[in-house]
Amino acid sequence: MRLPAGTAIRRALATPRGRAGIMALGAIVVFGIFAPFALPDPFAQPDIVSGAMQAPSAVHPFGTDQLSRDVLSRVATGARVSLAVAAVAVALSMTLGALVGLVAGYFGGAVDAVLMRLVDGAMAVPRLFVLLLLVAAWERMPLTALMLVIGATGWLGTSRLVRAEVLRLKDADFVRGAEALGARSGRIMFRHLLPNTMGPLLVAATLGVGDVILLEAGLSFLGMGVRPPTPSWGGMILDGKDVLTAAPWVSIFPGLAIIATVLAVNLFGDALRAASDPRET
Amino acid sequence: MTALLDVRDLRVSFPDGAGRIHPVDGVSFTIERGKTLALVGESGCGKSLTSLALLRLIPPPGRIDDGSSVTLDGTDLLSLKPDALRAVRGRRIAMIFQDPMTSLNPVFRIGDQITEVMHAHFKMSKQDAREQAVLLLQEVGIPDPDERLRAYPHQLSGGMRQRVMIAIALAGQPELLIADEPTTALDVTVQAQILELLDHLRRTRDMAMLLITHDLGIVAGRADHVAVMYAGQLIETAPTRELFDRPSHPYTQGLFASVPRLSGPVGRLMPIAGTVPPPNAWPAGCRFRPRCPIKHPKSETMPPMLRAGPEHEMRCWLAEDGK
Numbered sequence: 001m002r003l004p005a006g007t008a009i010r011r012a013l014a015t016p017r018g019r020a021g022i023m024a025l026g027a028i029v030v031f032g033i034f035a036p037f038a039l040p041d042p043f044a045q046p047d048i049v050s051g052a053m054q055a056p057s058a059v060h061p062f063g064t065d066q067l068s069r070d071v072l073s074r075v076a077t078g079a080r081v082s083l084a085v086a087a088v089a090v091a092l093s094m095t096l097g098a099l100v101g102l103v104a105g106y107f108g109g110a111v112d113a114v115l116m117r118l119v120d121g122a123m124a125v126p127r128l129f130v131l132l133l134l135v136a137a138w139e140r141m142p143l144t145a146l147m148l149v150i151g152a153t154g155w156l157g158t159s160r161l162v163r164a165e166v167l168r169l170k171d172a173d174f175v176r177g178a179e180a181l182g183a184r185s186g187r188i189m190f191r192h193l194l195p196n197t198m199g200p201l202l203v204a205a206t207l208g209v210g211d212v213i214l215l216e217a218g219l220s221f222l223g224m225g226v227r228p229p230t231p232s233w234g235g236m237i238l239d240g241k242d243v244l245t246a247a248p249w250v251s252i253f254p255g256l257a258i259i260a261t262v263l264a265v266n267l268f269g270d271a272l273r274a275a276s277d278p279r280e281t
Numbered sequence: 282m283t284a285l286l287d288v289r290d291l292r293v294s295f296p297d298g299a300g301r302i303h304p305v306d307g308v309s310f311t312i313e314r315g316k317t318l319a320l321v322g323e324s325g326c327g328k329s330l331t332s333l334a335l336l337r338l339i340p341p342p343g344r345i346d347d348g349s350s351v352t353l354d355g356t357d358l359l360s361l362k363p364d365a366l367r368a369v370r371g372r373r374i375a376m377i378f379q380d381p382m383t384s385l386n387p388v389f390r391i392g393d394q395i396t397e398v399m400h401a402h403f404k405m406s407k408q409d410a411r412e413q414a415v416l417l418l419q420e421v422g423i424p425d426p427d428e429r430l431r432a433y434p435h436q437l438s439g440g441m442r443q444r445v446m447i448a449i450a451l452a453g454q455p456e457l458l459i460a461d462e463p464t465t466a467l468d469v470t471v472q473a474q475i476l477e478l479l480d481h482l483r484r485t486r487d488m489a490m491l492l493i494t495h496d497l498g499i500v501a502g503r504a505d506h507v508a509v510m511y512a513g514q515l516i517e518t519a520p521t522r523e524l525f526d527r528p529s530h531p532y533t534q535g536l537f538a539s540v541p542r543l544s545g546p547v548g549r550l551m552p553i554a555g556t557v558p559p560p561n562a563w564p565a566g567c568r569f570r571p572r573c574p575i576k577h578p579k580s581e582t583m584p585p586m587l588r589a590g591p592e593h594e595m596r597c598w599l600a601e602d603g604k
Contacts (some may be wrong), residue, residue: 109341171340172383173378173380173383173384174384174386176338177378177384177385177449178386179370180336180338180370180375180376181371181376181397181398181401181449181450181453182367182369182370182371182372182398182401182402183367183371183401187401191389191397195386195388196386196387196388198388
């Protein structure tokens with residue numbers, strides 16, 4: 001038995017973990033949305049006056065990089081990119097995973113066997129490898145395409161999760177009841193089954209956000225993700241790699257941003273997972 | 282008067298190893314418009330599967346065997362196309378289940394669950410459906426129906442939820458209501474109320490009812506006919522009065538002897554020895570033979586339904602002996 005999504009969120013927010021996670025995540029989102037307006041534009045205005053690779057100071061709290069750009073404002077703009085990639089990719093992979101899981105679980109039999117063997121096969125190929133291949137093959141991949149590609153490779157686990165939930169639920173009396181009352185299969189899947197899988201789906205989505213942020217950072221660090229000059233946290237770490245000893249702040253601050261975001265998301269996701277299980281109090 | 286529902290030779294089978302077992306094995310009965318038939322039997326006798334088969338809700342890999350027939354007012358339900366079948370489900374035949382805790386969708390308001398049925402079967406505006414839902418909740422005895430439309434299932438008690446289930450079943454204005462152990466999961470005091478309600482609704486709406494139960498006690502005074510089921514077969518059918526006055530099959534007599542009585546001489550309760558054998562272990566001949574206190578000489582041959590009195594039949598060779 002799992003609790004409905006709304007109850008689970010409320011219970012998660014009542015725990016210190018959940019509250020800390022959501023507050024930290026909220027702070028990062030607000031920072032990403034509003035801070036770039038208050039900070040020097042990382043594209044247009046390299047601060048020639050202070051110069052390149054300045055240590056953190058009152059003017060540049062996170063210092064400046066090799067191109068005299070303000071690291072704080074680049075971290076803030078990078079938050080927008082990272083969070084947008086995470087949001088779009090996770091939304092896409094949850095949608096695909098829920099669809100495949102619903103269809104496989106509800107129809108069962110041959111449909112289920114074919115879909116799940118495909119998923120098994122796809123799961124045997126490392127995701128990063130597929131992404132690197134795609135990104136390498138598609139030169140100058142636009143950011144939107146990157147988001148979609150990350151999302152389209154991330155739904156496999158979700159489809160299994162949703163399928164398992166559907167298998168558990170589809171013999172429930174209320175589903176039998178809906179059938180007895182003349183409901184169509186589409187209606188039973190989307191109206192009766194899907195909302196009842198929202199709890200676990202939400203947990204998977206939250207934890208998936210952390211994964212995607214790390215994945216995007218990894219790709220960008222390899223120079224295969226977000227293209228410069230668009231700032232992304234992974235790309236910034238790559239930029240700072242050559243000056244790591246002379247100006248460690250160029251790499252450290254985006255690194256800290258990644259850690260803080262993933263930690264916040266996982267804290268909340270873990271609280272949500274615990275809260276959606278009524279046996280844990 | 283022709284029957285509303287006519288079930289002939291209904292057989293449900295499931296794969297079992299190399300062969301197939303038949304948990305429902307040749308069940309025939311009729312229900313007349315506005316009347317109640319009680320289908321009585323122990324757990325595992327096949328009574329719930331029988332009710333699911335009427336709406337073709339047998340979960341795969343189970344199936345209804347060829348040669349079975351279920352006819353509703355002249356329509357052969359077993360040969361209907363999916364769309365036509367859906368138009369019968371919930372509209373002409375509705376069903377309520379044993380456990381009101383699990384038969385309502387936990388994430389929807391009850392109002393939406395009632396109007397869903399109306400939208401599935403009638404062209405109706407949201408406003409009209411809502412008004413209908415309020416009337417239905419009123420009819421099944423739920424106080425403050427306007428308020429309750431917005432409630433979620435977990436905010437209601439077991440009895441209230443079963444009333445909501447009944448309202449949902451009524452939303453399609455069915456001609457036949459199948460109630461599968463409708464009160465088993467409820468408190469005794471609530472049981473009586475729900476049974477009264479069902480009986481009241483049957484009379485006011487002229488709706489036929491198939492009442493499935495293991496409890497002979499709730500049958501008296503509420504059902505017109507009783508069919509007793511054992512090991513996938515009907516073993517005795519009679520008008521309720523007749524069955525209570527003259528239970529004839531040794532199994533039925535055993536059932537009565539194992540129910541505590543409030544009136545009459547106080548005697549020991551006589552449980553029937555043993556349990557219903559599973560469908561893969563039914564004995565040849567009369568299926569009740571291993572548990573039967575009377576060893577009839579012919580019981581190694583399966584008896585057919587034999588006449589035991591006016592409108593009274595039983596599957597026992599004793600009927601031939603004119604006992």
